[in-house]
Amino acid sequence: MSDLAVDREVDRSQMKVSDEVAIDIVNMNKWYGSFHVLRDINLTVNRGERIVIAGPSGSGKSTMIRCINRLEEHQSGKIVVDGTELTSDLKNIDKVRSEVGMCFQHFNLFPHLTILENCTLAPIWVRKVPRKEAVDTAMYFLEKVKIPEQANKYPGQLSGGQQQRVAIARSLCMRPRIMLFDEPTSALDPEMIKEVLDTMIELAQEGMTMLCVTHEMGFARQVANRVIFMDQGQIVEQNEPEEFFNNPRSERTKLFLSQILGH
Amino acid sequence: MSNTHADTVLFVRDTMLPQQEPPASTVGALGWAKANLFSGWFNTTLTILSALFILYLLSGLVPWFASPTWYAASLTECREILAGHEGACWGVIRERWLQLMFGFYPSELYWRPVLALVLLFVAVAPVLFADYVPSKLLGFTALYPFIAVWLLWGGTIWAPVMALLGFVVAFFVFRYASKQISPALALIAGVIAALLWWMVITPAITPDLSRLLPIGIEAVQSRQFGGFMLSITIGVTAIMCSLPIGILLALGRQSDLVLVKAICVGFIEFIRGVPLITLLFVASTLLNIFMPPGTNFDIILRVMIMVTLFASAYMAEVIRGGLAALPKGQYEGADSLGLDYWQSQRLIIMPQALKISIPGIVSTFIGVFKDTTLVSIISMFDPLGLSNAIRADTAWNGVYWELFIFIGAVFFIFCFSMSRYSMYLERKLQTGHR
Ligand SMILES: Nc1ncnc2c1ncn2[C@@H]1O[C@H](COP(=O)(O)OP(=O)(O)OP(=O)(O)O)[C@@H](O)[C@H]1O
Ligand SMILES: [Mg+2]
Numbered sequence: 001m002s003d004l005a006v007d008r009e010v011d012r013s014q015m016k017v018s019d020e021v022a023i024d025i026v027n028m029n030k031w032y033g034s035f036h037v038l039r040d041i042n043l044t045v046n047r048g049e050r051i052v053i054a055g056p057s058g059s060g061k062s063t064m065i066r067c068i069n070r071l072e073e074h075q076s077g078k079i080v081v082d083g084t085e086l087t088s089d090l091k092n093i094d095k096v097r098s099e100v101g102m103c104f105q106h107f108n109l110f111p112h113l114t115i116l117e118n119c120t121l122a123p124i125w126v127r128k129v130p131r132k133e134a135v136d137t138a139m140y141f142l143e144k145v146k147i148p149e150q151a152n153k154y155p156g157q158l159s160g161g162q163q164q165r166v167a168i169a170r171s172l173c174m175r176p177r178i179m180l181f182d183e184p185t186s187a188l189d190p191e192m193i194k195e196v197l198d199t200m201i202e203l204a205q206e207g208m209t210m211l212c213v214t215h216e217m218g219f220a221r222q223v224a225n226r227v228i229f230m231d232q233g234q235i236v237e238q239n240e241p242e243e244f245f246n247n248p249r250s251e252r253t254k255l256f257l258s259q260i261l262g263h
Numbered sequence: 264m265s266n267t268h269a270d271t272v273l274f275v276r277d278t279m280l281p282q283q284e285p286p287a288s289t290v291g292a293l294g295w296a297k298a299n300l301f302s303g304w305f306n307t308t309l310t311i312l313s314a315l316f317i318l319y320l321l322s323g324l325v326p327w328f329a330s331p332t333w334y335a336a337s338l339t340e341c342r343e344i345l346a347g348h349e350g351a352c353w354g355v356i357r358e359r360w361l362q363l364m365f366g367f368y369p370s371e372l373y374w375r376p377v378l379a380l381v382l383l384f385v386a387v388a389p390v391l392f393a394d395y396v397p398s399k400l401l402g403f404t405a406l407y408p409f410i411a412v413w414l415l416w417g418g419t420i421w422a423p424v425m426a427l428l429g430f431v432v433a434f435f436v437f438r439y440a441s442k443q444i445s446p447a448l449a450l451i452a453g454v455i456a457a458l459l460w461w462m463v464i465t466p467a468i469t470p471d472l473s474r475l476l477p478i479g480i481e482a483v484q485s486r487q488f489g490g491f492m493l494s495i496t497i498g499v500t501a502i503m504c505s506l507p508i509g510i511l512l513a514l515g516r517q518s519d520l521v522l523v524k525a526i527c528v529g530f531i532e533f534i535r536g537v538p539l540i541t542l543l544f545v546a547s548t549l550l551n552i553f554m555p556p557g558t559n560f561d562i563i564l565r566v567m568i569m570v571t572l573f574a575s576a577y578m579a580e581v582i583r584g585g586l587a588a589l590p591k592g593q594y595e596g597a598d599s600l601g602l603d604y605w606q607s608q609r610l611i612i613m614p615q616a617l618k619i620s621i622p623g624i625v626s627t628f629i630g631v632f633k634d635t636t637l638v639s640i641i642s643m644f645d646p647l648g649l650s651n652a653i654r655a656d657t658a659w660n661g662v663y664w665e666l667f668i669f670i671g672a673v674f675f676i677f678c679f680s681m682s683r684y685s686m687y688l689e690r691k692l693q694t695g696h697r
Contacts (some may be wrong), residue, residue, distance in 0.1 A: 110597075125604075
């Protein structure tokens with residue numbers, strides 16, 4: 001896979017990990033019908049951590065991070081996000097979802113709304129922020145992802161990379177404490193991948209707690225403080241990026257890395 | 264390309280070419296005709312043959328249409344004027360067009376349905392042309408149904424006022440209750456309050472109110488309604504009500520709640536499986552059997568309910584198609600931002616699903632409007648029913664084409680306007696590709 005992030009200077013000094021627990025997953029299991037997709041997942045994420053999740057296709061990476069904001073329901077075990085346990089209680093689910101931002105592979109912007117409306121919608125309706133304030137926040141974050149001039153266009157008029165940056169800004173407008181990314185760059189052309197990764201690195205430097213499913217190993221090396229390798233619905237290995245790449249322990253990880261890095 | 268010429272392949276443009284006019288034979292009317300009508304011998308032959316055919320049709324139709332019978336007072340008179348030539352007998356339209364429009368509505372009160380129609384346009388303007396009409400008018404839109412009913416049927420003003428107050432009562436009960444109990448229960452409380460208001464309080468005090476404050480206009484019976492007025496009254500009601508009911512049915516059909524889903528599916532499949540005429544017969548005869556004796560449940564109201572239910576079932580399926588066409592990512596995008604079910608439906612899902620379904624929705628509207636002619640089956644005088652009544656008059660016995668052409672033309676104007684509007688709306692809602 002592409003190693004585009006190598007040319008960037010990333011300042012890790014501000015990426016502090018605190019002792020406070022942001023996400024706690026205990027013995028979580030999930031089935032699709034009779035198919036056991038996630039098996040005994042245990043994962044604790046502290047505030048400020050940047051975690052990259054890798055693994056072969058179909059290994060359950062997407063399913064796992066989608067469980068964290070309850071886009072998928074788990075059947076056993078426990079998921080606690082920011083002190084709120086995810087149960088079938090709708091109030092809890094909406095609370096967690098408004099605290100956790102998510103970016104998707106295909107952006108999922110709302111095509112019938114302008115960029116600005118995409119960004120102000122949730123703050124206005126969920127957070128009940130006054131419109132004026134919501135617009136100011138949206139413009140602030142659109143400037144941050146470097147596309148304030150597109151605010152009044154529709155998503156269909158933007159390039160893929162621009163759309164993904166809007167999607168990030170849209171999530172940030174809710175002032176989330178945790179961000180989830182599900183392969184945010186895998187539908188993009190190489191030069192657009194760079195602009196999206198730059199935005200994500202900036203976010204990491206500001207201390208955002210992030211979980212990213214991605215095949216951008218350069219990004220993992222530079223930004224992540226932990227890499228998680230999944231296979232067949234299980235966490236097979238987790239380690240610091242340097243160790244993970246240079247000294248993988250399990251055979252599956254070695255095989256996966258040799259394929260993905262093309263050694 | 265061969266390598267031996269590699270040195271001659273190098274090319275660098277040093278002057279940019281200015282824009283030039285296209286050749287004259289490709290632009291303008293001439294260019295259009297050449298490209299579209301006379302490109303090649305086959306197209307040219309077709310064009311000439313079609314032109315001849317159209318000429319032949321016109322040579323038959325124009326004299327028929329242009330017959331000087333506007334002032335004839337009966338079919339016999341028409342025949343005298345035409346003196347054996349073929350021709351239309353337009354006298355019937357001149358004499359009876361008001362009847363085709365208003366049925367047996369008292370002619371000195373024609374201004375009331377006309378005013379109701381004009382106000383209808385005012386009421387729908389802020390909905391249909393939101394870009395040009397101030398949204399303050401929406402308040403009038405909400406009041407319009409009550410105004411229209413009063414204008415059309417007349418009678419004491421207290422009946423529509425009490426009906427309107429029922430909604431106000433329901434709203435305040437809901438507002439007050441939703442602070443104390445859950446929204447769903449508050450909604451039920453509001454509905455119960457409104458029903459109590461309409462069924463208990465209204466019948467108790469309306470007669471006294473009308474006696475004390477006798478404000479009202481002359482009452483018109485439903486039997487006197489007819490013609491396009493009847494079609495439009497039933498059609499507009501069914502169109503306005505079927506859209507929201509159809510949306511709820513479509514959502515109910517997708518619901519996770521088994522009972523809600525079963526009810527919606529059952530309703531939709533039952534209504535779609537039964538011809539509209541059957542439902543109309545039920546409305547005109549069977550319903551009376553179930554009603555307590557002595558209740559006067561207006562026939563037009565019964566028909567409106569049946570046509571609305573019928574249209575809602577079709578509408579629900581059209582909207583379900585729109586919902587199915589939305590990518591799953593839209594639901595996930597809305598969910599991931601913390602929008603609740605009704606918010607994401609209202610702000611994200613429905614605007615897009617309805618936009619996709621516009622052609623189907625408008626087709627359903629047009630179908631419903633034309634189906635209102637079926638009420639002639641249960642001896643109500645829609646335009647077609649009236650055309651029979653007109654032929655029953657000895658003066659016009661035998662006039663078919665002229666009446667049908669007139670009725671068809673009026674229906675066409677309405678349906679074509681709806682279709683053009685939907686195209687305008689689709690263009691307006693176009694927001695880039697994808
Ligand atoms: N809605 C579903 N119903 C049934 N099975 C599903 C469903 N969604 C995913 N699966 C299965 O669950 C497994 C894990 O899917 P998941 O999307 O989490 O994989 P992934 O690791 O994200 O893969 P990729 O890298 O291709 O995105 C796959 O085998 C997939 O076929
Ligand atoms: Mg995936």
